[in-house]
Amino acid sequence: MIKSNYVKSKKQYKVSFDIPQERVGKDRDVRVLGNFNDWSWDDGLKLKSAKSSYTGTTELPAGHYQFRYLIDGHHWANDDSAEAYTDSGHGTQNCCFSLEQVAEGTKPAAKKAAKAPAAKKTTTKKTGTKSAEKIEAASSAPATKPVVTPKAKKAAPAKKAPAKKATATQGDDLKKIEGIGPKIAGLLNEAGIMTYSDLAKAKEKQLADVLQKAGARFRLAKHDTWQEQAKLAAEGKTEELKKMQQELKGGRK
Numbered sequence: 540m541i542k543s544n545y546v547k548s549k550k551q552y553k554v555s556f557d558i559p560q561e562r563v564g565k566d567r568d569v570r571v572l573g574n575f576n577d578w579s580w581d582d583g584l585k586l587k588s589a590k591s592s593y594t595g596t597t598e599l600p601a602g603h604y605q606f607r608y609l610i611d612g613h614h615w616a617n618d619d620s621a622e623a624y625t626d627s628g629h630g631t632q633n634c635c636f637s638l639e640q641v642a643e644g645t646k647p648a649a650k651k652a653a654k655a656p657a658a659k660k661t662t663t664k665k666t667g668t669k670s671a672e673k674i675e676a677a678s679s680a681p682a683t684k685p686v687v688t689p690k691a692k693k694a695a696p697a698k699k700a701p702a703k704k705a706t707a708t709q710g711d712d713l714k715k716i717e718g719i720g721p722k723i724a725g726l727l728n729e730a731g732i733m734t735y736s737d738l739a740k741a742k743e744k745q746l747a748d749v750l751q752k753a754g755a756r757f758r759l760a761k762h763d764t765w766q767e768q769a770k771l772a773a774e775g776k777t778e779e780l781k782k783m784q785q786e787l788k789g790g791r792k
Contacts, residue, residue, distance in 0.1 A: 541557075541634075552601070554598070555596045556606075559591065560588070567588075567593070567610050569609075591714075606633065617634050712724075716768045721751055
């Protein structure tokens with residue numbers, strides 16, 4: 540997870556990074572590498588181990604950035620909630636985020652809530668024995684009796700759409716498979732791949748079609764290990780899955 544706050548006195552943003560401990564394991568050396576530190580392990584932002592995640596902050600000027608998490612110097616991981624993803628040129632995707640330029644004396648643009656129209660004030664000045672309101676109402680009243688129209692028939696209540704059957708597939712988070720981000724996970728769901736079991740049994744052509752549909756920046760992604768990872772996840776072999784993912788780079792061996 541990425542959060543940013545503009546620090547006016549420094550004319551920069553304070554950017555916070557957070558990755559769940561369950562994604563990388565305990566007692567790991569986790570660093571943030573990106574185009575803001577030349578993708579250098581030595582200069583990477585080292586995250587501190589908290590109760591359930593690894594966190595860290597840095598200060599950056601306005602601009603467009605790419606980054607990834609690197610664990611123990613050899614295992615890459617992406618942020619599940621990044622603004623966007625782009626092709627790294629190495630068969631993987633980099634996470635992206637942008638920090639907008641802030642002009643002097645202004646704050647980063649924020650969406651304003653629409654204001655409700657102000658209620659019109661009414662006055663009740665007395666004129667003789669009638670108020671101004673009563674006089675106005677009397678003057679605007681129709682001189683003839685209103686035409687009575689037959690009551691319209693009540694519309695038949697709309698038929699309720701049949702409730703969708705809840706499926707056990709909704710419980711599996713495909714983003715836990717190394718190499719699958721939110722965009723690809725959504726397209727896999729659209730293709731009927733909802734669970735780890737579905738992914739483990741998916742055909743190569745079906746996965747290739749999903750990447751093709753995802754767009755140019757995803758077409759170079761590799762799905763070589765997705766089925767193998769999914770099979771371990773479906774069988775509940777969490778430790779074996781973590782061990783395998785530690786040896787992968789962007790979902791590839």
